[in-house]
Amino acid sequence: MIRDITLGQYYAADSVIHRLDPRTKLVGTLAYLIALFIFNNPYVFALAAFFLITLILLSHVPFRFILKGLKPILFLLLFTVIINMLFVKGTPLFSIWKITVTEEGVKQAVSMGGRLILLILGSNLMTLTTTPTRLTAGMEHLMRPLKLIGVPVHEIAMMMSIALRFIPILMEETDRIMKAQLARGADFESGNLFKKIRSFVPVLVPLFVSAFRRANDLAMAMEARCYHGGKGRTQYRPLRYTRRDAVAYLILILYLAAVFAAGKWLSELATPWFKEMIGYAGSVSVSMSEVY
């Protein structure tokens, strides 16, 4: 049940995407996300979708694994789309009963929904192809300049990697404790909300106790091996850029240039195309409502 969340879940495969330096992937993902947010036109979305699909194909990660990442945000997605459709004011397109759907509303809904999907799938691809260890190593590297202004970069990275390491363990633990309490006749399903929340006390207390015990054990194990923070600490597998990464950066720059061009010069073209499509959908539903 709780296992469904793809968080820090690595899909082991040997692909060119897996082998990229984590910094390349982090920078690439960040640039991809920003580009998605600066430009709001269908050409940019199409370009981003094409780019993403190519990368997914290259990564050898099956599509269904990537799509699984959408499950937790499905509700948010529907909510965004519906709210935008119903409440954005503008040129009316058609109306059913008291609800008026506007052209601006549909536009907004498609662009928000589309963006959200592209955003989640893009970042999912990164976490599926990079182990949590490499990911935090990459972040630590990229955030190094912040050390100059006193940010404890190493400590933050260490905390993140420990957290990522422990999330699956805690999930298993939750599963086990829930089962143990079920064996003692617990009931997590029936009753009103208040009763349901109360029924989780027997799960939460042991979970916290065990989390603290683990934290304590880990702290001692780290101290026993003379861990004393980031100062002078070297890495077992230092990050190294290769030619592959240079090529990747080049492709990224080309992609960004294409997005920029599409966003800037094609936006005028975009409106009529969009209108036509929406107009068609609108007329279909209007004629449907006439039938009833």
Added chain:
Amino acid sequence: MEEYKLIADHLTYSYGKGSGRERKALDDVSFVLRKGEFVGLIGHTGSGKSTLVQQLNALLKPDSGTVFFEGADIFEKDYDRKALRGKVGLVFQYPEHQLFEETVFAEVCYGPKNIGMDRKATELAAYAAIKRVGLEDEVFDQPPFDLSGGQKRRVAIASVLAMKPEILILDEPAAGLDPAGRMDLLSMIRELKEKEGITILMVSHSMEDVAEMADRLMVMDRGKLVFDDSPAKVFSHVEELEEMGLAAPEMTYILRDLKAAGFDVDPSLITLKDARDTILRCMTGEKA
């Protein structure tokens, strides 16, 4: 006719279905538990023992096969599984990790309260269970977290016993205890069977723990049930057991060696006392 309390019927289960990392934890396991029996379930770590016992009280649904308790299929749609969990009590491995109440007494009341006993019955059952596992009166009002490891485990076992189960399943009850604590706990479990007549299934990876107590041993290896027989018969398969990463009790090896050296001994003895007598007899020098 013997009375079957519980029947496991061709149980099969895999973890991680649909994630690309599927692994079979149980492969076509069938057996019966008779009323009043003490059965030992043995297998090396990862052989599927814990997976199996979680299916016996419907915590885990098998991929195929089913379990019958007193003739009823426990995975039927409207079967009352909560009531079942009171009748088939399962004590998890390291049960002390599930304690959460403020006092030992409240902790032990949790189970019976959940299965719908009234207040008075709950308190009586809790009191009896705490005494049953050999805890002193002082601990009743103490927080369970303040107790020693062995005592915590007794509290956890009491919290299942308080539901008055007809079958008690213990998953590695002695794991991680010191030798004295281990002996104490095992003799307490033996008493449960002898004095209360509870049907017991005890999981262990150590032959020594169960050899003397069990009426019957079931041995698991990589998800399969390979032996289901009396302890003496099971121990006669020393080579197979060793291949599975298990071993027969020490005395079985000594008796076998004595027999090989030409003494008249029966290597299938399973109680320490018989073995000791035999070895002493050999030492006083009667060769066959």
